Amino acid sequence: MKIALIGSNGQLGTDIMKYFKNKGEDIIGLTQGDIDVCYPDKCMSVLADIEPDLIINTAAFHQVDLCEDEVEPSFAVNAGGVKNLCRICQEFDIPLMHFSTDFIFGSDQNRKTPYNEDDCPGPISLYGISKLAGEYVIKYMLKKYYLIRACGLYGYAGSLIKGTNFVESMIKAAKEGRKIKVVSDQILTPTSTKDVTEKLYELIQTGKYGIYHMTNTGECSWYDFALKIFKFTGLSPDISPVNSEEFGAKAKRPAYSVLDNKNLRAIGLKDLRPWEEALKDYIDSRPLK
Numbered sequence: 001m002k003i004a005l006i007g008s009n010g011q012l013g014t015d016i017m018k019y020f021k022n023k024g025e026d027i028i029g030l031t032q033g034d035i036d037v038c039y040p041d042k043c044m045s046v047l048a049d050i051e052p053d054l055i056i057n058t059a060a061f062h063q064v065d066l067c068e069d070e071v072e073p074s075f076a077v078n079a080g081g082v083k084n085l086c087r088i089c090q091e092f093d094i095p096l097m098h099f100s101t102d103f104i105f106g107s108d109q110n111r112k113t114p115y116n117e118d119d120c121p122g123p124i125s126l127y128g129i130s131k132l133a134g135e136y137v138i139k140y141m142l143k144k145y146y147l148i149r150a151c152g153l154y155g156y157a158g159s160l161i162k163g164t165n166f167v168e169s170m171i172k173a174a175k176e177g178r179k180i181k182v183v184s185d186q187i188l189t190p191t192s193t194k195d196v197t198e199k200l201y202e203l204i205q206t207g208k209y210g211i212y213h214m215t216n217t218g219e220c221s222w223y224d225f226a227l228k229i230f231k232f233t234g235l236s237p238d239i240s241p242v243n244s245e246e247f248g249a250k251a252k253r254p255a256y257s258v259l260d261n262k263n264l265r266a267i268g269l270k271d272l273r274p275w276e277e278a279l280k281d282y283i284d285s286r287p288l289k
Contacts, residue, residue: 001204003027004050006035006085007058011165012099012150014157015197016056023201028052032059037081047088054204056097057085060131064103065250067127078130079137086141095144095209097200100135102151102188102215103128106254114219114260117149117211125251135211146203147211148196151259152225155193156287166190166222167282170229174237184223184241187256191215192278199264199272208267213259216275228276232283 003020007013008029020027028050035046037059047055061067061077082098089096105115107122123129138145154165164172173180196214203212220228223241230237244253261271272278 001025001053002051003054003056004030004047004052005056005058006030006037007032007060009157010058011155011157012153012193012196013058015155015193016058016200019194019197019201037084038076040084040087043084044088044091047092051092052094054095054097055085055089057082058099060099062101062127064125064127064253067125067130068251071126071130074126074130075133078127079133082134082137083141086138089142089144093144095146096138096142097146097148097204098134098138100147100149101128101131102149102257102259103254104132104135104149105257106252109255111256114258115213116260116262117213118262124254127251144209146200146209148200149211149213149259150191150196151215151257152188152190153193153196154190154282156282157193166225167229167279167286170226171233171235174230174233174235174239178237180226180237180239181242181247182223182226182239183244183247183253184221185243185255186253187219187221187258188225188254189215189217189219189258190225190275190279191272192275192282194282195272195278199269202269203264203267206267206269210263212263213261214264214272215259215261216272216278217261218275219258220275225279228279229283232280 008017009031017029061074067074104121104123106124154167158164
């Protein structure tokens with residue numbers, strides 16, 4: 001199978017590129033310099049030359065707060081760019097693997113149980129709305145697709161835009177002796193890009209298309225996540241919990257956005273490991289010590 005990976009130098013894309021190559025897959029990495037999903041003719045030209053059997057798209061406008069101001073660019077990438085890739089997949093009759101987010105949920109402020117793939121979306125930010133629009137485009141245009149919803153991703157490559165991830169940001173702040181304030185009223189599942197990558201490979205082997213939640217198991221607040229990071233690193237910073245209102249982010253975040261990997265289990269794939277195990281593995285193996 002020949003795979004075209006868009007966003008191959010991003011946080012998730014870097015892990016996919018390395019793991020799939022190690023598995024012997026013919027995977028061609030494409031950065032934003034190689035392809036911009038907002039330009040359909042360029043996309044068609046690049047992908048027609050590759051002639052892939054599968055397109056994996058990790059490109060996204062995912063600066064959540066910035067999306068509140070830059071609405072057109074966020075929709076251009078998260079919905080319009082997806083439309084451009086869908087047309088190419090139609091032309092070549094190949095599947096698309098695309099990544100969405102737990103932020104398509106959040107309108108149910110009283111939610112206390114994990115969302116499964118059949119639950120009704122209800123985004124509360126423009127980022128979530130733009131990502132949900134991309135989902136609808138895929139379901140409208142394609143029959144062959146893997147639509148992956150992830151949550152709280154962190155990986156060694158870090159976010160391409162931020163140049164880091166939550167784990168590294170917390171460790172850096174602690175080592176610099178800064179006072180740290182972390183939101184305690186947003187519940188999620190921290191998820192390792194390494195674990196997602198391995199499960200993606202398993203999923204592709206099944207050839208079973210559809211919507212899949214793909215996160216580590218368990219749940220915690222961002223504050224609890226930070227405490228566990230410091231426990232595993234042996235750091236003891238000055239850290240305190242704050243609520244979302246005190247934190248003051250421009251975009252609203254879901255109070256609860258834990259995802260249940262129901263559809264993975266339904267096709268015979270095992271759940272990802274607990275988030276604490278994945279985090280411990282990340283910290284024990286991190287190259288940035």
